[in-house]
Every structure is written in C-alpha cells, then in structure tokens.
Amino acid sequence: MTLSEEDIEQCQRAFNDLDDRGEGEIMADDLEIALEMVGLKQKPHKVHKLISEIDDGNYGRIKFKEFLGLFARLKYAGLQDDDQDMFDAFVAMGGNEDTTGNVDAEKLIRLIKNEFELTIDIEGLIEEVDTDGSGVIEFGEFKELLKTNYLQEDENDYP
Numbered sequence: 001m002t003l004s005e006e007d008i009e010q011c012q013r014a015f016n017d018l019d020d021r022g023e024g025e026i027m028a029d030d031l032e033i034a035l036e037m038v039g040l041k042q043k044p045h046k047v048h049k050l051i052s053e054i055d056d057g058n059y060g061r062i063k064f065k066e067f068l069g070l071f072a073r074l075k076y077a078g079l080q081d082d083d084q085d086m087f088d089a090f091v092a093m094g095g096n097e098d099t100t101g102n103v104d105a106e107k108l109i110r111l112i113k114n115e116f117e118l119t120i121d122i123e124g125l126i127e128e129v130d131t132d133g134s135g136v137i138e139f140g141e142f143k144e145l146l147k148t149n150y151l152q153e154d155e156n157d158y159p
Contacts, residue, residue, distance in 0.1 A: 003072050004100045007038075011071050014038050015064050025061040034067060040074045075099075090142050102136035 003011075014037035018026040026034060032047040042050065054066045093103040093111075105126050112122045129141040137145060 002098055004098045010038050011068050015067055025063050028055050028060045028062055031062060038071060086143055086146050090139055095139060099139040102138050103142055105135050105137055
C-alpha cells in the first residue's frame with residue numbers, strides 16, 4: 001500500500017520540526033517524539049528496537065526516507081489477517097485503499113438495514129464511533145465500529 005500525500009506531508013512536518021540542523025536527518029533519540037507527532041505512539045522499548053532496525057550503521061541519525069518507511073510499516077502493521085476483511089469492506093463502502101477517505105454513515109445505515117436486514121442499533125453504534133460528529137466514518141472509526149460487540153446477551157432470551 002502506498003502512503004497518501006497527507007501522510008507524507010504529516011511525516012515531513014514532524015520530521016522537519018525535529019531536524020535541528022536542517023540536514024534531512026533527525027537524532028535517533030527523537031524518533032519516539034516523531035512517531036508520536038504522526039499519531040504512532042510507541043513504548044520506549046519498542047522505539048529502541050525500531051532504531052536498531054533502521055539505524056544500520058549505528059550513527060544515531062535517521063534520514064527522512066527511513067522515517068517514512070518506518071511510518072508506513074507501522075501504520076499498516078495492523079492490516080493483516082482479520083483486519084483484511086475490514087479493510088476490504090471499508091474500500092467497498094467508499095474508503096480509499098490507503099485508508100484515507102471515509103464511508104458515508106447514511107449509506108452504511110441503509111446497507112445494514114435494507115440489504116442485510118439486521119436489527120442492530122446501527123445509528124447508535126455510528127454515533128458512538130463517529131467521535132468528531134462528521135457524519136462520515138473514517139477508517140479508524142470504521143474499524144472500531146466493526147469490532148463493537150453489539151450482541152447484548154439478555155438473561156430473558158434464554159430458557
């Protein structure tokens with residue numbers, strides 16, 4: 001999968017903010033901050049492992065190309081196996097293959113109710129995950145929506 005222009009620009013801004021000398025490199029110690037700035041917060045022990053993977057010469061400096069490759073790897077790391085169906089559904093509903101874009105909430109409601117004839121409270125679920133109230137579902141929200149446990153067991157339903 002390729003990164004969107006927005007992802008690349010976000011990475012470039014974060015990287016530039018930390019490139020003190022303007023040489024196209026950041027200090028390896030700044031990697032944790034850079035990842036957090038682009039929404040990929042990692043635990044310190046994981047950051048040290050990542051540094052050792054991309055700073056081959058152990059120079060203590062990371063180039064933008066290396067940072068961008070790491071960003072892509074971390075961003076799409078969760079898109080395996082179970083998530084592949086979720087990703088495919090997101091794209092089928094109107095999202096982009098790079099996980100940008102969105103799914104129209106009204107379109108999703110019509111599909112769930114009319115096509116699949118499900119009786120779940122899809123409007124309530126969408127309201128829960130659409131935290132920005134945009135009326136559209138971004139990939140993170142879509143992922144959360146599909147992982148929601150909407151089957152409420154009621155003791156009265158069972159003998």
